[in-house]
Amino acid sequence: MKNVHVGLGDRSYSIRIDSGIRNRSQEFLPWIAGSQVFVVSNEFVAPLYLAEVRAALGGKEVTEVIIQDGEHVKSLETATMMFSRMLEIPLDRQATVIALGGGVVGDIAGFAAACYQRGIALIQVPTTLLSQVDSSVGGKTGVNHPLGKNMIGSFHQPRRVIVDTETLGTLDTRQFSAGMAEVIKYGVINDPDFFEWLEHNIDAVMELDQSAVEYTIEQSCRNKASIVEQDERESGVRALLNLGHTFGHAIETATDYRSWLHGEAVALGMLMAATLSCVQGWITELELGRIQTLLERAGLPTQPSRDFSSDTLKENMLRDKKVQQGRIRLILCRGIGRAVVSDDYSMSALDRTLREFANG
Ligand SMILES: NC(=O)c1ccc[n+]([C@@H]2O[C@H](COP(=O)([O-])OP(=O)(O)OC[C@H]3O[C@@H](n4cnc5c(N)ncnc54)[C@H](O)[C@@H]3O)[C@@H](O)[C@H]2O)c1
Ligand SMILES: [Zn+2]
Numbered sequence: 001m002k003n004v005h006v007g008l009g010d011r012s013y014s015i016r017i018d019s020g021i022r023n024r025s026q027e028f029l030p031w032i033a034g035s036q037v038f039v040v041s042n043e044f045v046a047p048l049y050l051a052e053v054r055a056a057l058g059g060k061e062v063t064e065v066i067i068q069d070g071e072h073v074k075s076l077e078t079a080t081m082m083f084s085r086m087l088e089i090p091l092d093r094q095a096t097v098i099a100l101g102g103g104v105v106g107d108i109a110g111f112a113a114a115c116y117q118r119g120i121a122l123i124q125v126p127t128t129l130l131s132q133v134d135s136s137v138g139g140k141t142g143v144n145h146p147l148g149k150n151m152i153g154s155f156h157q158p159r160r161v162i163v164d165t166e167t168l169g170t171l172d173t174r175q176f177s178a179g180m181a182e183v184i185k186y187g188v189i190n191d192p193d194f195f196e197w198l199e200h201n202i203d204a205v206m207e208l209d210q211s212a213v214e215y216t217i218e219q220s221c222r223n224k225a226s227i228v229e230q231d232e233r234e235s236g237v238r239a240l241l242n243l244g245h246t247f248g249h250a251i252e253t254a255t256d257y258r259s260w261l262h263g264e265a266v267a268l269g270m271l272m273a274a275t276l277s278c279v280q281g282w283i284t285e286l287e288l289g290r291i292q293t294l295l296e297r298a299g300l301p302t303q304p305s306r307d308f309s310s311d312t313l314k315e316n317m318l319r320d321k322k323v324q325q326g327r328i329r330l331i332l333c334r335g336i337g338r339a340v341v342s343d344d345y346s347m348s349a350l351d352r353t354l355r356e357f358a359n360g
Contacts, residue, residue: 002218006225015161015221022164023052031160034094037062040109041100044069082112096121102128103135110141114156122158127167129179133220136161138228177299178263186223192337194219202297240339243331244270250316254308267300277333279349310354
């Protein structure tokens with residue numbers, strides 16, 4: 001069992017990481033104040049794991065809400081449906097929401113918990129690698145709007161995060177790799193020792209070796225927790241967590257959020273950020289090669305793609321919310337483990353980087 005503390009004063013909580021904890025009452029019950037529990041899961045995850053989580057909630061009055069699978073359900077319509085269910089019961093202010101699933105379930109269930117009666121308790125039980133190392137930690141909740149992804153939301157920290165590594169056994173390899181992009185990201189941002197550990201242990205992680213996976217999730221959550229502790233509401237250092245994301249969002253937009261998984265786009269985006277840093281002379285060719293090799297070994301894309309042109313990527317980047325006076329603020333690196341926020345790079349170096357990875 002690994003335990004990571006997120007220290008945010010009276011909003012502090014623990015992230016519990018172990019194999020087979022989804023049915024342990026002692027992991028849940030002490031953190032549930034009232035008698036009512038509202039469990040949100042999706043049509044794919046519920047048949048796999050909901051009965052076991054329910055078994056851990058003995059004695060509570062449990063309501064289940066099963067939503068469809070897919071990013072499209074992260075909408076205000078789904079949230080409204082949840083609010084209606086909550087009000088019909090009706091849930092009181094001591095009720096607890098449990099989010100059982102990947103980042104989509106976590107974000108929308110978290111949003112419902114954040115809004116219902118101005119905020120009720122939330123427990124995250126993330127079941128994808130991405131949600132275990134990233135979205136379930138840090139309190140960002142929200143839904144998509146037709147005019148922008150994740151544009152409607154709120155900060156609402158969970159009371160506890162329960163990571164059952166056994167659930168990764170049913171996740172497909174491509175989704176697992178996508179989560180690894182965020183894992184590798186923590187090493188590149190802030191943690192050169194973890195990056196090096198990954199270089200030595202990536203094969204064991206990819207084979208789901210229990211202790212390697214547990215350590216990977218623990219270190220990732222520690223890194224995220226330490227950044228969130230310094231800057232809970234993203235007014236400064238938390239922006240570093242967007243390494244690879246401005247490039248990545250441009251790829252996701254160019255491909256209509258269909259053919260590339262978020263983590264895949266972030267992986268190539270991170271490599272673009274590293275390449276631009278290298279063109280600027282901020283990291284060495286050797287460091288750039290190490291990042292590329294690690295991403296490849298995690299099953300992530302690193303090669304130029306025909307799915308988009310450099311012009312489309314640049315247009316999309318200029319529409320990103322991080323643009324100030326026509327200059328795109330990017331997260332770049334001054335070494336592995338030393339990410340910086342910068343708009344101090346040459347535009348021709350950016351153009352060159354985009355052309356290197358895009359189709360013309
Ligand atoms: N709140 C944050 O800080 C934050 C951070 C990063 C990403 N996000 C959000 O997270 C979402 C992406 O999360 P995701 O990658 O987990 O996607 P997801 O929730 O769509 O899960 C990916 C797929 O895996 C399935 N799945 C989940 N657990 C499984 C399991 N144990 N076995 C088999 N299949 C399983 C899901 O049903 C889905 O089909 C996006 O909406 C993104 O915006 C939020
Ligand atoms: Zn991400």
